Amino acid sequence: VEETGLLDAHPSNGVFAVSATSSGILWMFDDAGRLYGSGDGASNWLPTGFVLGSAPNPTKSIALAAGVGSVVWLAANDGGLKKSTNSGASFSAVSGSGLPAGQTVTLVATNPHDVSAATQHIIASVASVAACDAVTGVCPIYVSADGGASWSAANIAGAKPFAGTLQRLTAVAYGPGTTVYALYGEPNSIGTYLLSSSDNGATWSVPGAGQYGS
Numbered sequence: 001v002e003e004t005g006l007l008d009a010h011p012s013n014g015v016f017a018v019s020a021t022s023s024g025i026l027w028m029f030d031d032a033g034r035l036y037g038s039g040d041g042a043s044n045w046l047p048t049g050f051v052l053g054s055a056p057n058p059t060k061s062i063a064l065a066a067g068v069g070s071v072v073w074l075a076a077n078d079g080g081l082k083k084s085t086n087s088g089a090s091f092s093a094v095s096g097s098g099l100p101a102g103q104t105v106t107l108v109a110t111n112p113h114d115v116s117a118a119t120q121h122i123i124a125s126v127a128s129v130a131a132c133d134a135v136t137g138v139c140p141i142y143v144s145a146d147g148g149a150s151w152s153a154a155n156i157a158g159a160k161p162f163a164g165t166l167q168r169l170t171a172v173a174y175g176p177g178t179t180v181y182a183l184y185g186e187p188n189s190i191g192t193y194l195l196s197s198s199d200n201g202a203t204w205s206v207p208g209a210g211q212y213g214s
Contacts, residue, residue, distance in 0.1 A: 012031060159184065
């Protein structure tokens with residue numbers, strides 16, 4: 001991977017996204033909060049023109065996710081969930097029905113198998129104190145099946161109760177079709193554990209023992 005075009009070399013924040021529908025398209029934040037895009041598989045980078053209000057911070061999780069075509073998603077932490085329709089040049093707050101306003105969104109993920117922006121499946125993990133259960137520490141996960149036009153809260157079965165925590169998704173990986181796996185918890189206190197979904201994140205459960213290879 002080359003760094004030609006980056007004003008701030010060797011970014012260490014780890015916030016990047018790769019398009020699953022357009023070959024060689026990537027986006028990445030540098031450590032000053034500037035967003036860059038590459039159209040040649042990361043050999044060269046150009047600034048999109050978008051800059052975060054503050055530099056990426058390990059204690060303030062943000063995330064990028066590639067949509068279909070020129071769509072890019074940004075989980076901007078206390079900046080909420082944002083969407084770009086111009087390859088990251090600008091972002092607007094997502095206001096689809098069913099997604100409460102003013103949420104702290106720490107992770108966003110998109111199904112790489114989707115080929116239409118109108119039917120894109122999106123997962124957004126929330127870590128707002130007011131939205132999380134104070135007794136169990138379980139924070140909501142929101143999902144959309146129509147490119148962010150509407151949202152619903154996912155059903156999280158078997159989440160481990162840890163009072164006073166803010167349990168949220170910290171990593172998401174898609175399997176075949178509508179299968180999704182994720183790490184959920186609070187990494188700086190209780191750690192994380194595995195959740196799985198067979199319906200694009202609409203329902204989650206803790207995988208049972210002895211499932212490897214089955």
